[in-house]
Amino acid sequence: MKIAIEHPFGKKMRIHERLIEATLFGFALLSIVITLGIAIILIRESYLFFSDPEVELWGFLTGKEWQPMIGRFGFLPLLNATLTTSVIAMALGIPVGLFVAVYLSEYASDKTRGILKPVLEVLAGIPTIVYGYFALTFMTPLLRSIFGMETVQIYNTASAGLVIGILVLPMIATMAEDAIGAVPKELRLAAYALGGTKMETTFKVVIPAALSGLSATFLLALSRAIGETMIVALAAGAGPNLTFSPFEAAETITGYIVRISGGDVSYNSVDYNSIFALGLILFLITFTLNMISRKISRMFHQEYE
Amino acid sequence: MNSLSLAQVLQPGVEQSESQVKKTVLKLEHVNIHYGSFQAVKDATFDIYEKHVTAFIGPSGCGKSTVLRSINRMNDMIRGSWIDGKILFNGHDLYDEQVDPVLIRRRIGMVFQKPNPFPKSIYENIAWGARINGFKGDYDELVEQSLRQAALWEEVKDKLKQNALRLSGGQQQRLCIARTIAVQPEVILMDEPASALDPIATGRIEELILELKNNYTIVIVTHNMGQASRVSDHTAFFMVDDKRTGYLQEYAETEQLFLNPQHRKTEEYISGKFG
Numbered sequence: 001m002k003i004a005i006e007h008p009f010g011k012k013m014r015i016h017e018r019l020i021e022a023t024l025f026g027f028a029l030l031s032i033v034i035t036l037g038i039a040i041i042l043i044r045e046s047y048l049f050f051s052d053p054e055v056e057l058w059g060f061l062t063g064k065e066w067q068p069m070i071g072r073f074g075f076l077p078l079l080n081a082t083l084t085t086s087v088i089a090m091a092l093g094i095p096v097g098l099f100v101a102v103y104l105s106e107y108a109s110d111k112t113r114g115i116l117k118p119v120l121e122v123l124a125g126i127p128t129i130v131y132g133y134f135a136l137t138f139m140t141p142l143l144r145s146i147f148g149m150e151t152v153q154i155y156n157t158a159s160a161g162l163v164i165g166i167l168v169l170p171m172i173a174t175m176a177e178d179a180i181g182a183v184p185k186e187l188r189l190a191a192y193a194l195g196g197t198k199m200e201t202t203f204k205v206v207i208p209a210a211l212s213g214l215s216a217t218f219l220l221a222l223s224r225a226i227g228e229t230m231i232v233a234l235a236a237g238a239g240p241n242l243t244f245s246p247f248e249a250a251e252t253i254t255g256y257i258v259r260i261s262g263g264d265v266s267y268n269s270v271d272y273n274s275i276f277a278l279g280l281i282l283f284l285i286t287f288t289l290n291m292i293s294r295k296i297s298r299m300f301h302q303e304y305e
Numbered sequence: 306m307n308s309l310s311l312a313q314v315l316q317p318g319v320e321q322s323e324s325q326v327k328k329t330v331l332k333l334e335h336v337n338i339h340y341g342s343f344q345a346v347k348d349a350t351f352d353i354y355e356k357h358v359t360a361f362i363g364p365s366g367c368g369k370s371t372v373l374r375s376i377n378r379m380n381d382m383i384r385g386s387w388i389d390g391k392i393l394f395n396g397h398d399l400y401d402e403q404v405d406p407v408l409i410r411r412r413i414g415m416v417f418q419k420p421n422p423f424p425k426s427i428y429e430n431i432a433w434g435a436r437i438n439g440f441k442g443d444y445d446e447l448v449e450q451s452l453r454q455a456a457l458w459e460e461v462k463d464k465l466k467q468n469a470l471r472l473s474g475g476q477q478q479r480l481c482i483a484r485t486i487a488v489q490p491e492v493i494l495m496d497e498p499a500s501a502l503d504p505i506a507t508g509r510i511e512e513l514i515l516e517l518k519n520n521y522t523i524v525i526v527t528h529n530m531g532q533a534s535r536v537s538d539h540t541a542f543f544m545v546d547d548k549r550t551g552y553l554q555e556y557a558e559t560e561q562l563f564l565n566p567q568h569r570k571t572e573e574y575i576s577g578k579f580g
Binding site: 200 | 377379382407408410411414415417419421422423424425433434437438481484485488
């Protein structure tokens with residue numbers, strides 16, 4: 001018989017350590033399971049859509065007409081409207097957000113920063129439905145008064161796009177400020193020591209050095225704009241329309257999904273299944289953008305190590 | 306130098322280098338530097354001579370880097386810093402209200418403790434300063450000249466388009482020196498330029514400093530007394546008082562200061578009794 005001799009520094013069983021670790025792991029696992037679950041449902045329902053005899057993949061990707069009621073499944077009008085609102089949003093959000101970020105990180109005094117940052121946070125906290133009404137009741141009348149009642153329809157992608165731009169602005173400004181702030185102080189000193197003015201230092205050294213962080217920011221904002229739903233559902237129009245005029249009504253991918261899922265379309269109909277196919281495509285687009293953005297910002301962090 | 310000094314006339318046997326007429330480039334007169342209510346340096350008065358190397362030594366917190374940064378007004382970057390007294394550069398007060406610090410920094414360049422090349426190509430690092438200064442000449446030539454002067458050309462001539470961050474630490478520091486030279490300053494300030502480098506890279510920087518003093522006035526802050534004695538002609542020894550305010554304890558030709566210090570504190574510091 002061997003008697004176990006207790007080692008003075010022997011391992012102790014710490015039950016609660018293991019317990020907490022297992023619990024935390026469980027929650028981490030849960031988020032992965034949920035993501036996978038969503039992906040699986042999207043793929044399964046999309047399969048139902050694409051396996052419908054009326055639908056063929058090539059026609060789906062290239063067709064210029066989206067009328068599921070009469071068997072027209074070309075998704076270009078929806079994609080076009082999504083791209084129109086997103087591009088308009090970026091055209092407003094990127095420059096303004098970038099300038100706000102530059103101002104905050106390089107120029108603003110502590111006092112103005114102390115005012116501006118909370119304002120941005122408030123802007124970021126407004127529910128998107130409110131932005132939607134803002135588009136409809138402020139932006140659209142504004143555009144109509146500038147460009148004329150005949151030119152600008154009541155529902156139009158320009159109004160929705162501009163308001164999405166305002167929506168993503170705080171996000172761009174905050175993330176861009178982080179990217180600019182992450183540029184080592186030594187680089188600014190080097191530029192000043194060579195006789196650089198503040199503007200030369202900011203625009204010819206600091207911003208180029210922050211470019212990868214900034215591009216990651218812009219891609220993330222683009223992915224947010226593409227996925228934005230409430231604003232386009234309210235202000236962009238409710239009907240697929242392949243147009244390049246931002247002043248005409250056109251339904252985006254997300255807008256269509258909202259209309260169908262909220263409407264009285266029967267389950268298992270091809271229209272109903274189509275929203276999962278569109279959801280899958282949205283998911284793939286934003287997923288790809290986020291991955292690229294992650295990759296770029298990783299490259300950025302390696303540069304200075 | 307076409308005028309002879311009194312010493313030369315009286316002692317014709319004395320070596321030229323020791324008796325050369327020294328032209329003052331920078332004149333510090335009763336310089337007090339403050340950060341808010343804290344006085345970092347008090348009453349520094351001394352001259353810095355053209356095409357000489359002047360070393361600032363002293364224990365941590367003695368204000369030697371603060372004095373260095375005040376010479377090209379990089380202290381302006383530190384919030385709450387202010388200065389009184391005068392720093393005359395070729396007779397002009399650098400702290401006159403009319404003075405534009407940007408223009409001063411184009412004449413008085415600076416090399417930092419940690420190599421800080423821009424995350425751009427080697428070529429662009431050199432060209433940057435010249436470009437913002439509106440240099441109209443041949444950039445290829447400027448880049449080559451500057452890199453040659455910084456003893457880096459042979460190592461990088463085939464990879465000028467490569468990102469400067471891929472160079473070794475010592476090469477990066479020589480690139481920073483080349484970048485400073487490219488703006489064609491009169492004075493180069495160096496804030497412990499070799500303290501982040503290995504001994505071999507340090508040796509190369511020291512050789513380079515001796516080379517550069519033929520064309521530039523150099524002021525170097527260093528923790529390394531061997532380095533001060535090897536590269537400098539004049540040494541300023543700074544001390545710190547019990548209120549943590551730095552002051553100039555002793556200023557002399559380097560040989561004089563190291564071999565025959567006039568103050569007990571100087572002697573103790575250079576013999577390693579504190580620091």
